[in-house]
Amino acid sequence: MRPFIGFFEWFGSLGIFSWQVLRAAVTPPYEWRELIRQLDEVGSKSLPLVAMAGAAIGVILSLEARYSLTRFGAKSMFPATLVYSVLQVMGPVITGLVVSGRVGAGMGAELASMKVTEQIDAIEASAINPYRLLAATRILACILMLPLLTLATDAIALLTGWFAQALVEPLSFHQFITNGFSGATFNAFVPQTFKTSVYGLIIGLIACFQGMRTRGGAAGVGRAATNSVVLASLFLILSDVVLVKFILVFFP
Amino acid sequence: MATAYDIATKQAEPEQDGLAPVIAVENLYKSFAGHKVLNGISLRVDRGETLAVLGRSGTGKSVLLRLIIGLDTPDSGSICIHGHAIGGLSIDRMGEVRKKMGFLFQSAALYDSLTVAENVAFPLEHHRRDLSKSERADRVRQLLAEVGMEGDLEKMPSDISGGMQKRVGLARALALEPEILLLDEPTAGLDPISSGEIGELILKLQRERRMASIVVTHDLHSARTIAGRLALLNEGDVVIEGAFEDLQQSDIGFVKEFLKQS
DSSP, X not given: OHHHHHHHHHHHHHHHHHHHHHHHHHSSSOOHHHHHHHHHHHTGGGHHHHHHHHHHHHHHHHXXXXXXXXXXXXXXXXXXXXXXXXXXXXXXXXXXXXXXXXXXXXXXXXXXXXXHTTHHHHHHHTTOOHIIIIIIHHHHHHHHHHHHHHHHHHHHHHHHHHHHHHHHSOOOHHHHHHHHHTTOOHHHHHHHHHTHHHHHHHHHHHHHHHXXXXXXXXXXXXXXXXXXXXXXXXXXXXXXHHHHHHHHHHOO | OOOHHHHHHHHHSOOOOTTOOSEEEEEEEEEETTEEXXXXXXXXXXXXXXXXXXXXXXXXXXXXXXXXXXXXXXXXXXXXXXXXXXXXXXXXXXXXXXXXXXXXXXXXXXXXXXXXXHXXXXXXXXXXXXXXXXXXXXXXXXXXXXXXXXXXXXXXXXXSOHHHHHHHHHHHHHTTOOSEEEEESTTTTOOHXXXXXXXXHHHHHHHHHOOEEEEEOSOHHHHHHHOSEEEEEETTEEEXXXXXXXXHTOOOHHHHHHHHHO
C-alpha cells in the first residue's frame, strides 16, 4: 500500500512544485542574470557532448542504412533515409537523453547539495524566492536550449553520416543534401525539433524537483542526482510516445 | 508611502496599536512525524531587546526560529511581526516581511560557489538594485569590516574556518539592515576564544543597531553575554523566562539541573 501512496504523493508534490515554479516564473522580479548563466550552463557547456553524440549517431546510421538499403536494392534512398532518421527520430531523442544525463544529474546534485547544506533556506531567508531564482531559470534554460542543441546534433550527425558514406563511395555533400531534403516539408522536421522543448521542460522540472526536495545528507544528494537522470530519461521517452502521436495528428 | 511589506502585513491582519511587540509568538505547536517539538510556546521580543532561547538539543529551539522566519509552518498558533500575523502569506509576501529580518544559520549556510564578498553582496544585488556596483562593493566591505573579515573578500567559504564562516553569515544577515535578527547557535562548534569574539560582536551590533533579536543557543555563558532576557525550553515549552538572576533563583528542578550542567 505504501509504494502506491508514495506514487501518488510524488505526482501530487510535483504538481504543487510545478505550480509554484510557474507562478514564480511569470511574476517579477525576473532573474535575467541567472537565466543567462543557466543558458550557458545548459547550452554552451552541453554542446561538445551532444556534438560527439551526434557525430557517432551519424556514422552509425550511415553504416546501418547503407547495409540495409543495399540489401533491399534501395541504395538511392540513402540520403533521404539518413536525413529523415536523424531529423525526425535520432537527433531529438539522442540530444534529449544526453542532456538529461549531463544537465539532469548536474542540476539534481547541485540543488540537492544546496538543500542539505541549508543554502536554499538561506536564499529564502534572504527574501528571495528560490522557485524563481533556482528552478524557473533552470527549467526555462532547458526549454530554450534543447531545440538549439538538437539542431546542432542534427547538423553534425548529417555531416558525419555523409562523410562515412563518402569514404566508401563518392557522394558530394551537395548531392546528399539535395536528395535528402527533396520533398521535405515544414511539418516533417520543425515540430520534431521543437518537441525537444518538452524534453527540456521534463529534464529541468524533474531535476529541480528532485534536487529541491532532497533530504538526508550525502546519500540524499546521490539519490537526487540518480533519480533526476533516471526519471527524466524515462519520462522523456514516455512523453515521446504522446508527442509523436500529437505531431502526426496536428502536423501530418 | 506604504511599502510592499506594509501592504503584505496589513492584508494579513488589521493594523494594531504602535505598542505591539516586534516579535510575538502565541501558543505555537509543531510536530514532525508525530513527534511534538513545540508544545504551545509563547514568547515576545520588543525593539532593541535580545532574547536568548536556551535548552537541550532537540527541544525545538532552531525550529522556533525557522517558524518565525517562515521556513516551516506551525501546526497551530500564531506568529506576529510588528503586530501582523504572518501565517498564510504567500512566498513573495513573506519575502517582503523577511527583508526586515536577518537570519544566521547554525551552519552559516554560505553559498559555496560564491566568494565571501559575493555572499554578502547576494541580498543587496537582489533587493538594493538602486545601489550602483561601487556603492554595493563599499557596503559589502563595510559589513565585512564590521565583523572583522575585511581581509578575506575573495576567499571561498571552504577556505575559511567555522568561526569566520559565522562572521560572514552574520555580515550577510545584516546586509539589508534588518529590524529583527535571528541567530541560530552563533557560537556552536567554536573554540572558547572565537565563541567569545562572536558574542562580543553580536553585543556590539546589538548596541549600535537596536534590533529585536532572538539568539538560540545551549551555551549559557554566551547567552548571558548577548541577551538581557533568557527563556529556557524543555519538551517544547518555556520552563522559565527572565534575567539570568531569575534563573539562578528558580526552584524548578530542570532549571537547577540545566544551570548546574552548563
